Amino acid sequence: MESSVVLLLILVTITFTTVPISNVTLTAQATNLVAINDTAVLMCSVSNGTSLSYVWLMNNTVVSGENVQLSNGNATLTIAPVTRHYKGAFNCEVSNGISNASSPPVFLNISYGPSNTTMSILPSESDHIYRTGSNLTLSCSALSSPAATTEWMVDGKALNKSGPWIHLNNASESDSGNYKCVLHNAVTSRFSSANPLEAVKVNRVGGPAILNKSFTLHCEVTGTVNRIKWWRNWQMIVHDNTTIIENKTLTLNAIQHSDNGDYNCQAFNSVSNMTSSPYVVMVNYGPGMPTIMGPSLVKAGLNVTLTCNASSHPPAHYRWYFNDSLMAETAMFVTPRLTEDMTGNYTCMVYNNITGQNKTTQKMLTVVDPITDVQVETPMDPPKEGHPYTLTCNVTGPADHVYWNKYGPVQHVDSEYTFPMNNKTLGFNPLYRNDTGYYKCVAVNAVGNMTSPPHELIVNFGPETPVISGPRHAETGDVVSFNCSSTSVPSSRFSWWFNGTEVSNTSMFTSEPLLLNMSGEYTCMAYNHVTGKNSSVSTMLTVVEAIVSVKISNSTSPISSENFTLTCEVTGPYNTIYWMKNNTVLDMNDMNATEYRIENNMLHFTPVTTDNDGTYQCVATNMVVQFKSPMYTLLVNYGPLSMAISGPVVGQDFVVELTCSADSRPDCDFFWYLNNNSSAVIKTGSTIVLPATLAQSGNYICVARNPVTMISMYRSKSINVPGGATAVHFSSGGGLMMMCLFAVFVPVLFT
Numbered sequence: 001m002e003s004s005v006v007l008l009l010i011l012v013t014i015t016f017t018t019v020p021i022s023n024v025t026l027t028a029q030a031t032n033l034v035a036i037n038d039t040a041v042l043m044c045s046v047s048n049g050t051s052l053s054y055v056w057l058m059n060n061t062v063v064s065g066e067n068v069q070l071s072n073g074n075a076t077l078t079i080a081p082v083t084r085h086y087k088g089a090f091n092c093e094v095s096n097g098i099s100n101a102s103s104p105p106v107f108l109n110i111s112y113g114p115s116n117t118t119m120s121i122l123p124s125e126s127d128h129i130y131r132t133g134s135n136l137t138l139s140c141s142a143l144s145s146p147a148a149t150t151e152w153m154v155d156g157k158a159l160n161k162s163g164p165w166i167h168l169n170n171a172s173e174s175d176s177g178n179y180k181c182v183l184h185n186a187v188t189s190r191f192s193s194a195n196p197l198e199a200v201k202v203n204r205v206g207g208p209a210i211l212n213k214s215f216t217l218h219c220e221v222t223g224t225v226n227r228i229k230w231w232r233n234w235q236m237i238v239h240d241n242t243t244i245i246e247n248k249t250l251t252l253n254a255i256q257h258s259d260n261g262d263y264n265c266q267a268f269n270s271v272s273n274m275t276s277s278p279y280v281v282m283v284n285y286g287p288g289m290p291t292i293m294g295p296s297l298v299k300a301g302l303n304v305t306l307t308c309n310a311s312s313h314p315p316a317h318y319r320w321y322f323n324d325s326l327m328a329e330t331a332m333f334v335t336p337r338l339t340e341d342m343t344g345n346y347t348c349m350v351y352n353n354i355t356g357q358n359k360t361t362q363k364m365l366t367v368v369d370p371i372t373d374v375q376v377e378t379p380m381d382p383p384k385e386g387h388p389y390t391l392t393c394n395v396t397g398p399a400d401h402v403y404w405n406k407y408g409p410v411q412h413v414d415s416e417y418t419f420p421m422n423n424k425t426l427g428f429n430p431l432y433r434n435d436t437g438y439y440k441c442v443a444v445n446a447v448g449n450m451t452s453p454p455h456e457l458i459v460n461f462g463p464e465t466p467v468i469s470g471p472r473h474a475e476t477g478d479v480v481s482f483n484c485s486s487t488s489v490p491s492s493r494f495s496w497w498f499n500g501t502e503v504s505n506t507s508m509f510t511s512e513p514l515l516l517n518m519s520g521e522y523t524c525m526a527y528n529h530v531t532g533k534n535s536s537v538s539t540m541l542t543v544v545e546a547i548v549s550v551k552i553s554n555s556t557s558p559i560s561s562e563n564f565t566l567t568c569e570v571t572g573p574y575n576t577i578y579w580m581k582n583n584t585v586l587d588m589n590d591m592n593a594t595e596y597r598i599e600n601n602m603l604h605f606t607p608v609t610t611d612n613d614g615t616y617q618c619v620a621t622n623m624v625v626q627f628k629s630p631m632y633t634l635l636v637n638y639g640p641l642s643m644a645i646s647g648p649v650v651g652q653d654f655v656v657e658l659t660c661s662a663d664s665r666p667d668c669d670f671f672w673y674l675n676n677n678s679s680a681v682i683k684t685g686s687t688i689v690l691p692a693t694l695a696q697s698g699n700y701i702c703v704a705r706n707p708v709t710m711i712s713m714y715r716s717k718s719i720n721v722p723g724g725a726t727a728v729h730f731s732s733g734g735g736l737m738m739m740c741l742f743a744v745f746v747p748v749l750f751t
Contacts, residue, residue: 023047024094026103034188035112039080043072044092044103055093058086084112084145113144114183114192119272121196128196132172139165140181142192148183156180196272197223202265202279205249210355211285214253219265219276221248229266231275232259255283286312287350292363298338299370299447306333308348310359321347338367368447371397376441376455384531385461389431393424393441393452400445407438407454433461433489462488463526466537473623474514475546481510484524486535492526519543542623547572550620552632559709560638564608568601568618568629579603580617580628610636639664640704640713648719654692660702661686662713668704675699690719697721 029041044054054074056063065085069078079086089105121128122137130136140150141164152159152166154177159166168175180195199222209215219228230237230250237243237250244251252259262278290310298304308318308331320328322344327333335342343366351358373396383389393402404426428435438454463486470482484507486492496504499520503509511518519542527534548571558564568577579586579598588598595612596605605612616632640662647658662668672683675698682688690696697720705712 018096018098019048019050020099021046021049021052021094021096021101024092024101024103026090026092026106028090028106028108031107032109033082033111035084035110036081037188038082039078040082040086040108042077042090042092042106044075044077044094046094046101049094049096049099051096053095055095057091057093059088060091063090082108082110084110084143086110087145111145111185111187113185113188114142114148114190115144117142117181117183117192117194119179119181119194119196128198130171134168134171136168136171137165138168138179138181140183140194142183144183144185144188146185146187148185148192151182151184153180153182154178194269195224197221197225197267197269197274199223200265200267200274200276202263202276204279208354209252209255209259209281209283211257211283212254214251215255215259215281216249216251217263217265217279217281219248219250219267221267221274223267223274224269225267226269227267229268231264231266233261234264255281257283257285259283282313284313284352284354286310286355287316287352287357287359288312289359290348290350290361292346292348292361294363294365296364297366297368297446300338300340300367301370303337304335304365306335306346306348306363306365307331308333308350308361310350312350312352314352314354316350316352319349319351321349335365338365340367340369343367366446368445369398370448371395371399371443371445371450373397374441374443374450374452376439376452378455378457382530383428383431383435383457383459385433385459386430388427388429390428391426391439391441391455391457393426393443395424395443395450397443397450398445399424399443401443403442403444405440405442407440431459433459435459436489458489460489460528460530462486462531463492463528463533463535464488465535466492466494466524466526468522468524468537468539470539470541471624472540473542473544475544475622475624476514476516477546478514478624479511480514480541481508482522482524482539483508484526484537486526488526488528490528490530492528495525495527497523497525514543516543516545544622544624545573547574547620547622547625547627550618550627550629552616552618552629557708558605558608558612558634558636560609560636561607564605564612564636566603566616566618566632566634568603568620570601570620570627572620574620574622574627576621577601578619578621580619581614583615583617608634608636610638612636635665637665637706637708639706639709640668640711643702643704643713643715645700645702645715645717647717656690656692656696656719657687658690658700658702658717659687660704660715662704664704664706664709666706666708668706671703671705673701673703676701692721694721 024044024046027043030038033040046052052073056070056077063077065079067079067081067083069080070076071078087108087110089107091102091105093100093102117140119138119140122139142148150162150164152161178195178198180193182191182193184191201220203218203220205216205218219230228248230245237245239245242253244253248265250263250265260281260283263281264276264278266273266275287310290308292306292308294306295304306320308320310316318329318331319326320333333346345362345364347360347362349358349360375394377392377394379390391404393404395402402424424441426439426441436457436459438456440452440454442449442451466484466486468482468484471480474480482496484494484496494505494507495502496509509522521538521540523536523538525534525536551569553567553569554565556564568579570577586596595607595609596603598604601618603616613635616634618629620627641664643660643662645658645660648656660670670684670686671681672688673680674682688700699716699718701714701716703712703714
């Protein structure tokens, strides 16, 4: 608690001992100063205030710089020496934590110059050369306060002209000269002058530019020069360990390929600057180690070209030597026609007459005789499968290697065999048939190769077991042919044998018309006359008696709902018979086929119906043939069915017509009766025509009878013709009308 009281007392004491700031003033030892020559001193003071802090401002910006010094508790500002940049209004700001105040401004006027004097000529020409009659204006300017006065001189003599520019109107040769402007500041008592540069040129100092040696350029300037810049390919050159710039010289130590380029020096003075024309530097070097282009192996009798090349600037000089004899003095050397004794080392010497250096290299050239002929030779014995066989490559000329190539029928490489020199044979042990093909041997040496013409190797083999094509069964009277074939190279010769007797000496055997005793074993033998081998195979032929004829017969007419039988009559021996309906074999195993059955050579219908209508054939077979009968058309007789009498139809002259019809096969015969009198037929045929009279009234009966089925059927119709009527009337009910009366379907047989 006591410490808190003490702290409060201390704070209260500090607050009541700080005095507010009042009446801030600023004074300067001098306000008109000369830049560089004078020192500026400014002093800030206050009437009241304690614990003061000072901030110095120039043009409302804090004062700073290497030549700025603060003293007297920062209350005094010293600038030594003063420069033109400190021209302006100065203030000091004072603060102490409870108040702050600023002084009224004090202005420093800084006199400077003239400096940075420049002269320009309009219009501008880089070489300052003008045509006579030109109108020129020369102007001169500099940094100066107060403004400097300007006087003009030419060739060191006063022109008695003043002002920042002069005009040369309609200039003549007499106006040529070295113009100079002289500027004077009356306050600073300083002078400055400017005149333009006249010429700048780059010269070489010492020897040429040689790789890895020192090289120096000098910038020659006509006129006053303040500084020099060097440029390479319009990039400014900077001084470093290997690039040394001193005064007007540029030294490259040691010069490299990357130093190639266009060099310019640029000279500057206070009036102008001028750049030299480019000086081209090409670094001389080499020669590097030369290389020789050309063959190392060459065929005797040819000329070859050897080319020597070495990197060098300027281009090197070349010389060729063989066995210490000078052969050529060019980079390219063409040999005379070569012989084997011209094998050896060929030397190329390269010399650079600027660098004074030379290099040599050698190339070994080997001259080899060419291969002039290659042929494939074969032994006298023909090539046979399973036997040894050799092909020999006969080479005229030296050969290092012999290669064998096998080609298929379309001349593509199937395989390749390689053998060392002096083994020029290709051996097969044994020979296989797939070794057949075209063979070439290729002889190779150091200068070339040659390929033999293709040799066709055909491997003879066979015959393989023959294959016979032909029938195994035949009928008496037939003529049969057998063909025999066998895989064989060359093609086999064939012979046919029957019962120990040769019957043919060709691959095809055709018999005479066959007899039963010509059944037996027929043997084909194939023979290869090159391999000396033969092979045989046999086939059995069975001769059977021929079927002469086949036909279908029947003993009764087919009547619907009655049993009916077709019989297959075969002349000649046979093995089986089967039946066809409408070109489709009748399936005896069909469980739904209850209306027919086959017994021996007969086809039974139990019973036959119109569903069995169709075209039938029976087929008799033996081991050789299937003999079909002529087609038999089965049409089942039926009826009469669906009998009816149509009419009456009343025609002209009061005639009445009745028509009787019935469904039947064949067509029915029709008989007409009147009033149930079956003993008197009044009309035959399907139609009856009656005069419309009272006497013709009655019950008319039509009887239809099928002449095959012998079934009869009848229908009746009543006609009523009133007496004295002018029209036919059939009664219906109580009125007069024609009535059609139908009898019950009761079949009546009329005899």
